[in-house]
Amino acid sequence: MAGRSLNLRATFFVSALTLLAVPLAAFAGEPASSTTIERQKALAQSLPFSDRQDFEFADRGFMGTRTDPLIKRADGQVAWNLAAYDFLKGEPPATVNPSLWRQAQLLARHGLYQVSDRVWQVRGFDVSNITFIKGDTGWVVVDPLTTTETAKAALDLITEKVGSLPIRAVIYTHSHSDHFGGVRGIVDEADVKAGKVAIVAPEGFMKEVVSENVLAGNAMSRRAQYQFGLMLPPGVEGQVSSGIGQGIAKGTITLIPPTQIIDHTGQELVLDGVKVRFQYTPNTEAPAEMNFYLPDLRILDMAENVNPSMHNVLTPRGALVRDSKAWADYLTESIRLFADGSDLMITSHGWPRFGQETVKTVLAAHRDTYKYLHDQSVRMLNHGLTGDEIAAQIELPPSLAKDWFNRGYYGSMSFNSRAVYQRYMGWYDANPAHLSPAPPAQTGQRYVAAMGGAEKVKAMAGEAAKAGDYDWAATLLNHVVMTDDSDKAGKAQLANVYEQLGYQAESAIWRNMYLTATDELRGGVRKVPASMAPLDMLQGLPSQMIFDVLAIRLNAEKVGDAKLRLAFVFPDRKERFLVEVRNRVLVAQPSEGGETVDATLTVARPLFLDSLFRGTPLLPKILTGEVKLEGDRSAMGRLSGWFDAFPNDFPIVTRRK
16 A cells, blocks of 8 residues: 555645744835825825724723733744734834724733723733633633633733632634634633533534635635735734734634534523623624623623624635625614613724713614625615726715724725625626636736737836826736746836835735735745644534545546545444545545445544544554555555645745746
8 A cells, every 4th residue: 555545634724814833024115105105194184083082992991911922832932922013103104004003003902901890801912802701700701812822821811910710601702713712721621521611602603613614725724824914024014913903823723612502692691690691693704603791791792793993794815705784784683682781892802892872883883884885785786886896986984984993904895895796796797708717827918918018018017106006007017927927027016016005005904915915026935834723623523524625635637537436434433434436526425334345444533634634644553453444455545646735835926837
């Protein structure tokens, strides 16, 4: 049996976060152009910077922070650096949009905050917040951050400032890893199994945790490098924020499955004496999500359905389109159910909103923003406008755009309106000229030739950039770079254009994407090690989905006309699957046995998962008898040879080889 015969390794992706300790770019940007400077000044004059309520709310209740700014992993690598954003002082430089600078200053605040008599938050230790509610005998913890390292640091801080209490319950508000990944840093699973700690999550939580990104995970992970600026160093010419948090901790992601499920609005639990009333809000910001209300404390937690920014209806790193209509409708329900009884609103990102009138105002205006986005996008598409045409026209009315929490620091109107169009109409705009578009390299070659060659196109782009038309300059230069990847002058020119667009961007993630493109055009794609799948996530993966992952890796050209029938047996789960390769597809289905197969692999499911997703070879286990391979042993080798290995550094802004 060939050594490759059981090399089935696949990429597994969790919540779009590439949590790797990799060297950041040595970033030295060009200065802001005169056009960029003028646009920054014009924007600064158009917004109510004299409104300081957000700063007062963000600072209220501050009790202190860590002395050591470095939160480290067990291997000594830094998981989170609290000092990384100390440059966010004073007036905004010309290289950062002034509105984004303000948002980054607010989000960079870090430490322990007491938000009411019995509620504290640790903010700024990760991209999200962790909330501690004091019960009768211990803590009810909400959203234990992304990593064990940052969650433990948060618990250590509240223990230092408030006192040591046991954790009695954990609430996961939704199925994204920055809201559960740190749980093992603060909770021992043995206590959960013993009934000492309850873990509460919305219906569908475990399914969505493992399924939302598993099939397209490799592509999502690469695109996440752009969205979050993961290769950019923090700085005035680099990454300044992620829009709803500063950045993502690079540590250990874990998961303990929930013990109690919320499946309907109005469901109530009493957690360590704290009465909690839930609002089930599926298919809003996450497929499995919920808000909750503390009636005895008059506190409303809106999870990630309310944010200090407009959110993404379609995340740029890639995902299924979210339902902006459902989002707005659930916010209407939140207002009806909770607004009159809430004196304080907390959220999974950003700072609290104090006072009943403030809570009502934020909820209603945030709801109106998503409803305006949805309704006006659908109105325009029914007039025959395409997604791009809608994006070019749609703007929030001044009454909504004036609210800082509706600004596009994360999601944006132009991007989100295209997402609404996509949800209803798909990618095709009904123009037959777009039925069979040429790929970018071929399109680039033809445009460049039609315009008289690369030098003329670069000259036109230079004139466009001088006139401040950076979008058109980027379009022209993209054709040049896609035509000839060796055109260093064209790549340098395009990098400069993207850089100015990044400097001007109010959206933190647009800035990150532009500046990551700039970095890769100047220095190439940075090699990063393959990420390991968190074992806790793998255990929640349904067995059928394991074979779905294998199916999308099957290279049809390699298979040719070959056929194969295999049985996979997981004795620890009492599961058996028949896997057939036929007509260049891999089809898997549960089996009772008795069928004719070329080979049968009997393996404990954890071992198979470890081999598939973490690269652990099965051959030594076969030799010791821990894993049994019966039948034609070469069959497994043939199957393995048909699988693709996905690159995690494929080009995005340059031509594919």
